[in-house]
Amino acid sequence: MATTTQTPTGRKPAAGLSKEEILRYSRHLIMPEVGMEGQLKLKNAKVLLIGTGGLGAPLGLYLAAAGVGKLGLVDFDVVDFTNLQRQVTFGTSDVGKPKSQAARARLSNLNPDIQIDAIEAQLTSANALELFKDYDIIVDGTDNFPTRYLVNDACILLGKPNVYGSIFRFEGQVTVFGMPDGPCYRCLYPEPPPPGLVPSCAEGGVLGVLPGIVGSIQAMETIKLILGSGDHLMGRLLLFDALGMRFRELKLRRNPKCPMCGVNRVITELIDYYEFCGVRGEEAPAPNVQVPEITPRELKSRLDRGDDLFILDVREPHEFQICNLKGHLIPLGELPRRVHEVDSSREIVAHCRSGKRSAEAVDFLRKAGFRKVLNLKGGILAWSDEVDPSLPKY
């Protein structure tokens, strides 16, 4: 685990603000809800951001700008081009750099007076408690279930607030877990969805502004927790629908039977969260089905020699518009009722973006009696890598 600290010295609670800080924070200082006292609370606060991506971008920017004295940035990932549509901390020149380092560089330019620790590591059961103990508030800006349960459990074990935000396409959820007498994530959702019921890529994607809004609300809640003012979201789940542009809130209650924070707590230490969530790491999810495959190069040579193949594209119409292999388009979800369109007299090669959905399609067609069906290994992404680099990847 690599940690880069901007200011190497140990920190003592600050007793005052410099002349430069007074100027920088003047719009806080002239409002009574913050004032000198509140600004000093911010300066002495230590906040750990789990994830520096879509949610972490506004979180990092606003918390650094607000003068939170110590920010920890946990991320093991590297900036890529697909991040730039929403992860506004990063610029094009950051592509290829570790996210925690790139975010630290951006935030320390924004505010050189604060300490920023770039923690280039994956949060695990082995390092979470050690990492969390140096911070007052943990902010969950991750994108996967194992890490969310890990963050929750570590916060409950250490008695630290967990400012929670999550997003899906155009909807967001925000709340504050881990407060004394408040509910925790497991009170709300005792278990994660099994991998087979997690939304698939046909339903993926996120409107770029959405994490900006949800992350900003998390930043606001974090600052209110530090200041000790206002009504934070403990016990309330804030729902945001960006398409309908509606906010709603639901009551969250502490579950007396919660395995983590209930009266008969059964979880007393961190567990294996990948096993708990039924996945062996998000990087390489086990394929749901094993089906016969063809590699892009094999397919290319067979097409070149004139083999009569039926290319079946099982992606969504809006994906077909991005790029395609001139296949017959039947989205996976429509395949059962449109199966008559598939020419059973010909050998069939099914493909999608990465090969996962088309594996399900091949499995379905084989069970429906189709004999000669192959899955294009690695999908259109692999075709672009191995056969036709001019084909855009997405």
Added chain:
Amino acid sequence: MPVKVMIPAPLRPYAGKRDSAEFNAGTVGEALSHLTTQYADLRKHLFTEDGRLRSFVNVYVNDEDIRYLAKENTATKDGDTISIIPSIAGGCCCC
């Protein structure tokens, strides 16, 4: 008595892409039964094979969690809103 069932984004593909549906129902269970009859693909996302609500899906009547009311027997009245709230993790990832 018509109640409105709000369908969250992750489940809309299984509900004809609709964001809500209205049913005449006296309880939450009745409303969800109508919903999953009309949209059969939704059933496996909401219920286990033995018919229990899945633990990563919460159901609210207005702003109250039915787990702290009468669960699926929770009575509904005209104009109530039933919300289905699944756990979401990120959703920015693609495969």
